[in-house]
Amino acid sequence: MNKEVKLRRAIKDDWEKIYKLYNSLSDEDLYLRFFHLYRITEEDAKKIASGGDHITYLAEVDGKVVGEATLHMDGEFSLVVDREYRNLGIGTMLVKQLIEEAKRLGLKVIKFYTLPENTPMIKIGKKLGFKIRFDEDEVYAEMNLREEKEMEVIAD
Numbered sequence: 440m441n442k443e444v445k446l447r448r449a450i451k452d453d454w455e456k457i458y459k460l461y462n463s464l465s466d467e468d469l470y471l472r473f474f475h476l477y478r479i480t481e482e483d484a485k486k487i488a489s490g491g492d493h494i495t496y497l498a499e500v501d502g503k504v505v506g507e508a509t510l511h512m513d514g515e516f517s518l519v520v521d522r523e524y525r526n527l528g529i530g531t532m533l534v535k536q537l538i539e540e541a542k543r544l545g546l547k548v549i550k551f552y553t554l555p556e557n558t559p560m561i562k563i564g565k566k567l568g569f570k571i572r573f574d575e576d577e578v579y580a581e582m583n584l585r586e587e588k589e590m591e592v593i594a595d
């Protein structure tokens with residue numbers, strides 16, 4: 440894609456753009472994003488945009504929000520990319536950004552859950568070094584963010 444993809448923290452005023460992105464998603468996308476089928480309300484979009492107990496990053500192309508990724512303080516995150524902008528590396532960029540954010544916040548782990556058939560998400564996890572556990576109907580992936588520091592202490 441020739442167009443520039445911009446990643447930035449969501450702010451309160453973004454709620455309408457987030458609401459628009461979510462309204463453009465299929466039932467399947469919503470299921471993968473929330474782990475159940477859910478059409479978000481304007482209030483939900485406002486909560487996503489305003490943070491507080493979570494940090495949300497948006498991917499924008501020409502001012503249009505084409506991706507959203509939210510990190511919770513227990514290290515769990517989830518994301519979604521507009522179908523028309525998939526397979527361009529935006530999902531990978533968003534997850535990399537959340538890993539940096541989690542490190543900055545001093546979180547111990549960063550993790551996600553997904554379904555075994557979600558090949559793109561599993562590929563992202565593997566590529567970025569998450570440890571992945573495959574169960575029958577769920578995939579759990581985590582990355583320990585303190586390992587390096589703990590090893591440094593042991594080495595001292």
Ligand SMILES: CC(C)(COP(=O)(O)OP(=O)(O)OC[C@H]1O[C@@H](n2cnc3c(N)ncnc32)[C@H](O)[C@@H]1OP(=O)(O)O)[C@@H](O)C(=O)NCCC(=O)NCCS
Nearest residue numbers: 471472518519520525526527528529530531558559560562
């Ligand atoms: C998962 C998701 C965010 C990935 O977004 P994306 O912008 O397409 O991700 P990327 O472009 O970084 O691609 C990720 C990898 O999947 C691969 N991929 C994309 N679509 C694929 C497909 N249909 N089959 C196999 N691989 C695919 C890409 O080639 C890429 O592989 P690479 O890293 O080896 O190059 C997006 O598919 C999505 O929004 N899905 C619905 C919601 C969801 O599943 N969220 C995850 C909840 S934890």
